[in-house]
Amino acid sequence: MRLVVDLNKCQGYAQCAFLAPDVFAMHGEESLIYDPRAREEQRERLARAVAACPVQAITADGLEGAAGAEASAGMGAGDASDAR
Numbered sequence: 888m889r890l891v892v893d894l895n896k897c898q899g900y901a902q903c904a905f906l907a908p909d910v911f912a913m914h915g916e917e918s919l920i921y922d923p924r925a926r927e928e929q930r931e932r933l934a935r936a937v938a939a940c941p942v943q944a945i946t947a948d949g950l951e952g953a954a955g956a957e958a959s960a961g962m963g964a965g966d967a968s969d970a971r
C-alpha cells in the first residue's frame with residue numbers, strides 16, 4: 888500500500904507512530920518519518936493511524952474495507968478479508 892503524509896498538515900501529534908510503529912516514527916520532537924510503501928500486514932494499523940490523525944494528514948491507497956470505521960475494535964477482529 889502506498890501512503891503519503893502531508894507534512895504541511897502534520898503537527899507531530901505522533902498518534903500514527905503510536906498506532907502503527909512499523910510504518911511511522913518520530914524523528915526528534917516534531918518531525919515524522921514514515922515508510923511510503925507499507926507492507927500488507929500493516930493494513931489494519933495503518934487504517935487506524937489514518938483514522939486517528941487529528942489533522943487528516945495521512946492519505947493511503949488500498950485501505951478500502953480495512954479497519955476504518957471499526958478503528959477502535961481492537962485486536963482479534965476476525966479475518967473477514969482474504970489474506971491477499
Ligand code: SF4
Nearest residue numbers: 897898900901903940
Ligand atoms: S498522527 Fe497525523 S499529525 Fe500526528 S504525527 Fe501522524 S501524521 Fe502527523
